[in-house]
Amino acid sequence: xxxxxxxxxxxxxxxxxxxxxxxxxxxxxxxxxxxxxxxxxxxxxxxxxxxxxxxxxxxxxxxxxxxxxxxxxxxxxxxxxxxxxxxxxxxxxxxxxxxxxxxxxxxxxxxxxxxxxxxxxxxxxxxxxxxxxxxxxxxxxxxxxxxxxxxxxxxxxxxxxxxxxxxxxxxxxxxxxxxxxxxxxxxxxxxxx
Amino acid sequence: xxxxxxxxxxxxxxxxxxxxxxxxxxxxxxxxxxxxxxxxxxxxxxxxxxxxxxxxxxxxxxxxxxxxxxxxxxxxxxxxxxxxxxxxxxxxxxxxxxxxxxxxxxxxxxxxxxxxxxxxxxxxxxxxxxxxxxxxxxxxxxxxxxxxxxxxxxxxxxxxxxxxxxxxxxxxxxxxxxxxxxxxxxxxxxxxxxxxxxxxxxxxxxxxxxxxxxxxxxxxxxxxxxxxxxxxxxxxxxxxxxxxxxxxxx
Numbered sequence: 001x002x003x004x005x006x007x008x009x010x011x012x013x014x015x016x017x018x019x020x021x022x023x024x025x026x027x028x029x030x031x032x033x034x035x036x037x038x039x040x041x042x043x044x045x046x047x048x049x050x051x052x053x054x055x056x057x058x059x060x061x062x063x064x065x066x067x068x069x070x071x072x073x074x075x076x077x078x079x080x081x082x083x084x085x086x087x088x089x090x091x092x093x094x095x096x097x098x099x100x101x102x103x104x105x106x107x108x109x110x111x112x113x114x115x116x117x118x119x120x121x122x123x124x125x126x127x128x129x130x131x132x133x134x135x136x137x138x139x140x141x142x143x144x145x146x147x148x149x150x151x152x153x154x155x156x157x158x159x160x161x162x163x164x165x166x167x168x169x170x171x172x173x174x175x176x177x178x179x180x181x182x183x184x185x186x187x188x189x190x191x192x193x
Numbered sequence: 194x195x196x197x198x199x200x201x202x203x204x205x206x207x208x209x210x211x212x213x214x215x216x217x218x219x220x221x222x223x224x225x226x227x228x229x230x231x232x233x234x235x236x237x238x239x240x241x242x243x244x245x246x247x248x249x250x251x252x253x254x255x256x257x258x259x260x261x262x263x264x265x266x267x268x269x270x271x272x273x274x275x276x277x278x279x280x281x282x283x284x285x286x287x288x289x290x291x292x293x294x295x296x297x298x299x300x301x302x303x304x305x306x307x308x309x310x311x312x313x314x315x316x317x318x319x320x321x322x323x324x325x326x327x328x329x330x331x332x333x334x335x336x337x338x339x340x341x342x343x344x345x346x347x348x349x350x351x352x353x354x355x356x357x358x359x360x361x362x363x364x365x366x367x368x369x370x371x372x373x374x375x376x377x378x379x380x381x382x383x384x385x386x387x388x389x390x391x392x393x394x395x396x397x398x399x400x401x402x403x404x405x406x407x408x409x410x411x412x413x414x415x416x417x418x419x420x421x422x423x424x425x426x427x428x429x430x431x432x433x434x435x436x437x438x439x440x441x442x443x
Binding site: 067073090 | 340344345
């Protein structure tokens with residue numbers, strides 16, 4: 001597996017430049033924590049890695065075929081259950097999905113419509129979906145937002161357990177998340193203008 | 194609340210029937226305006242005749258053929274217009290013409306160009322297509338772009354995307370479109386049958402009632418048309434809902 005490399009990446013939204021000649025390398029199996037203030041480009045960086053946005057200049061290499069992502073928004077189908085939502089993306093046996101939901105303390109809510117779950121529960125369903133999808137690169141965009149202390153520890157340990165050996169890029173502004181996930185911290189500057 | 198509304202509606206219908214009865218008594222000419230009970234009696238007799246149902250069935254089949262073609266082609270055109278926006282622009286003049294040209298003109302044109310047998314399905318299609326195409330396109334566009342982006346990233350197959358991401362959003366649009374289109378298909382379809390004097394159709398019966406000045410027959414057939422249209426509208430809505438729910442399961 002090749003390292004994930006951002007070389008001289010530039011990205012702007014209209015007049016607002018987010019990155020100019022940005023370089024970053026994530027070795028295979030490495031966890032990189034992207035930290036910085038809101039609007040500094042953490043989400044943009046993850047979207048560039050996922051191929052959801054294109055850089056204006058520069059190259060991104062070493063992106064694997066299968067990428068799993070926890071988006072900043074939950075992106076769940078509200079009227080359907082967590083089991084259904086996970087099965088939609090990660091075509092895994094139902095028993096395995098339920099076992100993962102149990103690990104995350106969500107087994108009682110496994111068949112409830114996602115729209116009836118709390119914010120923290122929805123985040124955990126999105127995390128389980130990304131973990132169960134598999135792939136060699138896991139992108140976490142504020143994946144642990146809204147989780148209380150114990151649940152945060154439980155979810156971070158779940159991710160570490162199931163994603164050992166995978167490259168992880170995690171955007172957060174929470175030092176606790178960085179400490180729980182471990183890995184190298186990269187601090188992003190504020191937007192360039 | 195629902196019961197109150199239903200009771201209110203029943204009262205309104207009874208009041209309308211009362212007004213009709215009063216008007217019939219004032220006119221006192223059953224050949225011009227028969228009383229409601231006469232129409233009901235005639236309707237009862239019509240329902241007992243086997244030929245009535247053969248006539249109703251023929252008209253229903255013709256209207257359904259047009260409606261279903263409108264649904265199929267409307268759905269296909271909407272899917273293509275979503276994928277290739279140029280298709281929407283290309284279809285615009287046809288859709289605008291179908292919406293704005295008077296039905297009577299279209300009926301006469303079709304009668305000149307085709308046989309009367311093809312008239313009703315064609316008219317029903319021309320009524321259904323623009324409504325269903327417009328509604329289905331709006332429904333497809335209502336799909337959540339964030340969920341579609343998620344589907345792209347997770348490589349969800351397009352059949353699953355269609356069933357699980359598009360269909361749940363499409364359902365209300367499909368339901369209202371089908372209801373509206375079905376109602377219009379009946380109205381325009383029967384009008385076409387009357388103008389074209391299509392043999393063995395409800396329209397022919399209405400035409401005969403008009404020629405022989407049989408007002409009770411005319412009104413009884415009208416009630417039957419309204420009932421058929423309402424039943425099919427309801428059936429379409431229930432079926433659409435049921436199928437959408439069933440297909441959007443994994």
